[in-house]
Amino acid sequence: DAGVTQSPTHLIKTRGQQVTLRCSPKSGHDTVSWYQQALGQGPQFIFQYYEEEERQRGNFPDRFSGHQFPNYSSELNVNALLLGDSALYLCASRYWDRNQETQYFGPGTRLLVL
Amino acid sequence: GNSVTQMEGPVTLSEEAFLTINCTYTATGYPSLFWYVQYPGEGLQLLLKATKADDKGSNKGFEATYRKETTSFHLEKGSVQVSDSAVYFCALRGGSQGNLIFGKGTKLSVKP
Numbered sequence: 001d002a003g004v005t006q007s008p009t010h011l012i013k014t015r016g017q018q019v020t021l022r023c024s025p026k027s028g029h030d031t032v033s034w035y036q037q038a039l040g041q042g043p044q045f046i047f048q049y050y051e052e053e054e055r056q057r058g059n060f061p062d063r064f065s066g067h068q069f070p071n072y073s074s075e076l077n078v079n080a081l082l083l084g085d086s087a088l089y090l091c092a093s094r095y096w097d098r099n100q101e102t103q104y105f106g107p108g109t110r111l112l113v114l
Numbered sequence: 115g116n117s118v119t120q121m122e123g124p125v126t127l128s129e130e131a132f133l134t135i136n137c138t139y140t141a142t143g144y145p146s147l148f149w150y151v152q153y154p155g156e157g158l159q160l161l162l163k164a165t166k167a168d169d170k171g172s173n174k175g176f177e178a179t180y181r182k183e184t185t186s187f188h189l190e191k192g193s194v195q196v197s198d199s200a201v202y203f204c205a206l207r208g209g210s211q212g213n214l215i216f217g218k219g220t221k222l223s224v225k226p
Contacts, residue, residue, distance in 0.1 A: 004157075033213060042118075042203050042216030043158070056213055090157055092214075100165055101207070103214060105150070105158040 004029075004093050004106035012112045013081050021076045021109045025093030031055075032074040033103065034066060037088040049074050078111075086113045116141040116208045120217035123201075127194055127224050135189040135220045137178075137204035145206040147171075147180055147187040148214065152201045161189075161202070194224045 005024045013019050025032050031050045035043035045058035049068035068074045072093075078085055088110050092103040121136040139145065146165045150158040162171030167182035176191045187204060204217040 006157075035214075040218075042205075042218045043214070045213035045215070048213060058213065092158075100146075102160060102163065104160065107157040 004091055004104055006089075006091050006106040006109050008109060009107070010110045010112075012114065014114050015081055015083060017081050017113075018077065018079045019081060019111060021078075021089050021091075021111070022073065023076070023091030023093075023106060024073045025091075026095065026104055029093035029095055029104070030072050031094035032068060032072065033092045033094070034074070034076045035090040035092065035105075036060070037090055037108070039087070043090055046076070081113045083113050086111060116145065116206060116215050118204050118206055118215055118217040120202075120204050120220050122218075122220070124221040124223060127222070129196055129224055129226050130193045131224075133189070133191040133194045133198075133222070135202055135204075135222070137187045137189065137217060139185050139187065139204075139206050141185075141206055141208055143208065144182075145208050147178070148205040148207070149176070149178055149187070149189050150203045150205060150216075152203065152219070154200070158203065194222070196224045196226055198222060199224045 007022045033048040034046040037043040048056040052068045063079045065077045088108040090108045091106045117140045148163045149161040151161045162173045164171040164180035170179045178189045201219045201221045203219045205214045
């Protein structure tokens, strides 16, 4: 059973460009969350998708948007890139077991904005 | 609002030493608590969790006890190995549908 997968693994963009990152959750997981991890920091929650809708959002500007597809995979889009958007972007899918939730993380996409 | 505070690193230990990484939290209600580990160049892996007061999470020799009275969830291991070298993150989830809130992470280096 494949875990959470993300693509691409690395990406280099320039300021002002747009980027799309992709995530496929673990089999059987229907909820996807995105996190931004700046260098030397803990991950920060961007948003969560369930049933193809954004259900929760963290403190990120509208330049950050997303989408979830019927197969539960998800995309994160960032417009008008800033240098400060350089980070590791992590996707997590949610699993329920005996009424307890656990989030499983993918390996991340490392984005560098020049 | 909810928050997590971890002891600052880096922490450097010799192999077989005892490890403690402190974690305290601020939250309303009864959060679930987690420790995640991040090996170099990789994403996060769930190490252990506890969902209610006095629960003890354990995995791979690591353990942590949910202490509501001190709002703490300290990570411990009796004898660390070189392969435990990684960054450790304490996190909480405030509700059944809530997102994870992470501490800043503690880098552990274990020397042979």
